[in-house]
Amino acid sequence: MAQPPGYGPQYGPPPQQFQPPRKKGRLGWVLGGIGVATAFIIAVLFAGCASVASLINNGGSHEDKARAMMAKADNLPESDWQLVGRSDPKVESGCLSVDIACVRLSATWAVPHKVGLADAASRLGMKTSGPPMGLFSGCLEDKLKDGSTSRVCIDPDPDLEDTWQVSINLTAK
Template identity: 55%
Template sequence: MQPPQGHGTQPGHHQRVQAQKNNRLGRTLAVAATALIGVLLFAGYAAFGRGASNEEMAQAMIAKADDLPENDWQLVERADPDAGCVATDSACVRLSATWSVPQRVGLADTASRLGVDMSGPPMGLFSGCLKSKMEDGGMARVCIDPVPELDDNWFVSIELTVD
């Protein structure tokens, strides 16, 4: 028996509607899967691609800066790193500090105490700047400058960054 003519459904209409729903569902799932893969890749890069987390790098920088000054150094200013910054933005993991020191301080000695590779600069310098890689792979800039208004007083400045 044939279905009555003009009763609403054309042959194959239900199958076309179902196929369209399946196509939409498939595209939606593909987009969601692609987004999930992207998020996982970014998280994997952040967790494993850089080796250490920003918080660990920030704590290591703070420890180096804390160990550098001697008893008679007076802290002038300091900016600690932002441990909560985005892992791909290495510039946000930066520490800078300046101390006033009442005697001459060797540039090479100060830099080597930070873990800077001392194979390049000449020894015996008491002023100027030195920028080099640290043993942990970061960058360090150490500057020693005379305090203009005080004789035999020096500013020791450091800037530590992630490379």
């Protein structure tokens, strides 16, 4: 049978062939899922490391501990005390307080009169078991559960008569 003119393999629209719809690749979903899971795990590890470091440092940052120490030291002297020397805390970055004190402060004052050891200890906020009342020389030390220590010492000044040296050493882990 003859085909009408204008139709045939060289004329007219090409014959329609059925093409099934393309399946979308799962590779993009798999890689996206892996990326999201990896980001989540990294975020959890970072938060975990920060909390572990905080626990090792007995809670609170070293900067907070340094400010608290300086406030204690500033509260100790009276108006007639003369500062002889003071070393404020220098916070070391990366110091983990496992077994060492990362924050330290020491100061010494010359005082033209006797100072009660128990009085100085109480102004530092030290809790001592039965502080020696009436003592004007010697040392008292207070160790807290978090590993911090407070130490106050009062000694006669070796160079000046009737003058006393009050020195403190504060540490925090």
